[in-house]
Amino acid sequence: MYKNYLFPILFILSFSSCNPVGKELAVLELANGEIVSAENMSLKKGDVITIWTKVSSSSEDKNEAFRVKFNIENKGQSILLDSLNTSAEDHVINSKTTKESYNQSSSEGDSTVYYTVHEYETESKKFTVPNDGKYAFDFKLIDRSSSRSLFGNKLAIILRKS
Amino acid sequence: MINLRSNFFFKKFFIFIVSAALCFCGCKRIEKSDDGEDSTVDDIEEVSKAAYQRILNLKLPLKTVLIAEAYSLTIPQNCDFEVQKVTPEEVVLGNIDLAKIDTAFLSINLGGIFSKNDGLYSEQVYIIPSNDPKRFSIADLKSGNERIDAVYYEDENSIIYDQGETFFTYNIQYDEAKKCFLFYKAEISWTQKYPKKQKLELSVHLLKHAKSLLTTNYPQAKFDSWNDYVQNMPVLEVNWVNNMFTKIEKELKYFLDTNDQVSPRTPSNYTFVALFSPSQETLSDFYKSINQLKTNQVIESDYSSREVILNIDSQYSYQLREEAGCYVVSNSAKMRDGYTAHTFTTVFCPVVYKGKTFILKTDKELTPSHADFFVKMFSYFSKHYTLKTSATK
Numbered sequence: 001m002y003k004n005y006l007f008p009i010l011f012i013l014s015f016s017s018c019n020p021v022g023k024e025l026a027v028l029e030l031a032n033g034e035i036v037s038a039e040n041m042s043l044k045k046g047d048v049i050t051i052w053t054k055v056s057s058s059s060e061d062k063n064e065a066f067r068v069k070f071n072i073e074n075k076g077q078s079i080l081l082d083s084l085n086t087s088a089e090d091h092v093i094n095s096k097t098t099k100e101s102y103n104q105s106s107s108e109g110d111s112t113v114y115y116t117v118h119e120y121e122t123e124s125k126k127f128t129v130p131n132d133g134k135y136a137f138d139f140k141l142i143d144r145s146s147s148r149s150l151f152g153n154k155l156a157i158i159l160r161k162s
Numbered sequence: 163m164i165n166l167r168s169n170f171f172f173k174k175f176f177i178f179i180v181s182a183a184l185c186f187c188g189c190k191r192i193e194k195s196d197d198g199e200d201s202t203v204d205d206i207e208e209v210s211k212a213a214y215q216r217i218l219n220l221k222l223p224l225k226t227v228l229i230a231e232a233y234s235l236t237i238p239q240n241c242d243f244e245v246q247k248v249t250p251e252e253v254v255l256g257n258i259d260l261a262k263i264d265t266a267f268l269s270i271n272l273g274g275i276f277s278k279n280d281g282l283y284s285e286q287v288y289i290i291p292s293n294d295p296k297r298f299s300i301a302d303l304k305s306g307n308e309r310i311d312a313v314y315y316e317d318e319n320s321i322i323y324d325q326g327e328t329f330f331t332y333n334i335q336y337d338e339a340k341k342c343f344l345f346y347k348a349e350i351s352w353t354q355k356y357p358k359k360q361k362l363e364l365s366v367h368l369l370k371h372a373k374s375l376l377t378t379n380y381p382q383a384k385f386d387s388w389n390d391y392v393q394n395m396p397v398l399e400v401n402w403v404n405n406m407f408t409k410i411e412k413e414l415k416y417f418l419d420t421n422d423q424v425s426p427r428t429p430s431n432y433t434f435v436a437l438f439s440p441s442q443e444t445l446s447d448f449y450k451s452i453n454q455l456k457t458n459q460v461i462e463s464d465y466s467s468r469e470v471i472l473n474i475d476s477q478y479s480y481q482l483r484e485e486a487g488c489y490v491v492s493n494s495a496k497m498r499d500g501y502t503a504h505t506f507t508t509v510f511c512p513v514v515y516k517g518k519t520f521i522l523k524t525d526k527e528l529t530p531s532h533a534d535f536f537v538k539m540f541s542y543f544s545k546h547y548t549l550k551t552s553a554t555k
Contacts, residue, residue, distance in 0.1 A: 031427075033424060034409075034426065034427060035409050035412055035413065035417060035426070069416070069417055071412065071416045071417070078415070078416060081416050138412055138416070138417075140417045142419070
């Protein structure tokens with residue numbers, strides 16, 4: 001009876017054992033105004049590099065205006081210069097929401113403030129390698145939010161190859 | 163019946179095998195593809211005579227300075243110095259027993275471009291009076307319990323060794339005329355994560371500083387260009403500057419927005435130089451300030467609502483020098499009571515890239531001795547949009 005289910009189950013298992021988003025090549029923590037780079041990446045023609053933005057945002061800090069510019073270089077020449085679409089919601093993975101709290105003291109006494117932290121990875125750009133060679137990926141976070149607090153967004157770039 | 167059952171088990175077994183194979187083959191084998199790591203062996207055991215001689219023959223512009231109105235020391239031209247009195251308890255010189263010295267003595271802190279701001283290394287000279295020229299020696303420095311992991315260079319009055327990846331360079335000289343010992347101590351900390359070979363090469367450059375301290379007869383040399391600096395500087399310093407300017411280069415070419423500025427952080431999280439991509443108004447304010455300095459008519463302007471590249475203040479007196487496409491602005495506080503104030507220098511250099519003017523600016527308050535290094539560096543960058551020379555490409 002269960003024979004009919006066996007093959008589909010094993011078939012699904014065979015795919016779930018793989019990493020469907022590709023092999024992770026580099027994780028780069030972004031710092032405002034600084035260029036961070038993944039250099040000397042040996043890539044083959046036809047490799048597809050997906051640039052994921054890992055965002056950790058807090059409900060305490062909304063309305064943050066930031067953008068991430070990036071540049072891809074081969075043999076010292078820029079081959080792609082653009083901004084990342086960090087708010088794309090088409091393909092979001094590893095999303096989780098956690099509740100955090102901190103104590104606040106005021107004249108009316110101490111109180112606990114609760115807030116949520118939303119962490120997720122969003123697919124921001126796909127890049128198909130045109131030729132075999134060594135590539136550099138540069139990213140720069142430009143955060144123009146007027147107030148930056150302890151709970152500000154944390155951003156990282158994850159490069160994956162598929 | 164038996165045949166039917168065995169057929170059923172065979173089918174099940176077959177499905178299992180196929181699925182298991184799929185499970186294992188479905189994934190790509192993860193291979194470490196990062197072959198960009200420096201795989202050169204870094205197990206250098208000593209400084210070769212050829213390497214030592216090569217560094218000793220390199221150009222090093224020098225100047226002689228007077229310490230505490232009594233001692234003449236010859237130091238690199240782009241170095242500053244600070245003098246203070248220290249007690250023997252405050253100083254460690256290898257294993258030398260300083261308890262024998264009962265008085266405070268002079269400590270001179272040498273401040274080069276790399277030692278001063280980013281703390282790539284430190285250089286100290288101690289002047290210890292003594293009538294006995296044999297009182298201290300390298301042998302004393304090595305003896306005792308102090309851990310020495312490896313000695314890379316040693317001669318009659320010098321030693322380079324490491325202790326837990328911190329590199330020490332010592333030199334002991336006796337000044338017969340002044341009846342005092344000159345102890346030179348340089349330290350490259352283990353926290354500076356650079357290849358051992360480069361740290362050692364830098365140590366020999368520092369030893370050269372030590373060996374020049376009592377020189378009186380030296381040629382008046384100067385560096386003619388950035389290329390000249392690069393060919394005579396320690397590799398570690400050249401790479402350090404190139405790494406900083408790789409970021410400046412990318413900011414210039416790809417990243418910096420108009421009306422924005424950037425000061426990339428150094429490995430120790432300091433700033434080094436700033437690059438401005440000014441708006442027309444900000445650029446025009448900059449040239450107005452330069453013209454005021456040229457005509458020596460300092461009028462403070464109200465730029466408060468705008469970004470300012472060169473802020474001039476009537477409390478200071480200014481000097482402007484134009485050299486190799488750069489503006490060298492020195493300012494010192496106007497003093498009325500006869501004291502001489504510290505003079506600080508800032509180097510500015512317009513860089514025209516694809517028809518747009520950017521301004522490079524030194525980000526730290528430099529002293530006049532450091533200016534030439536930045537003038538040559540900025541001037542090279544303004545022409546080539548990179549600091550990489552044919553020797554370092």
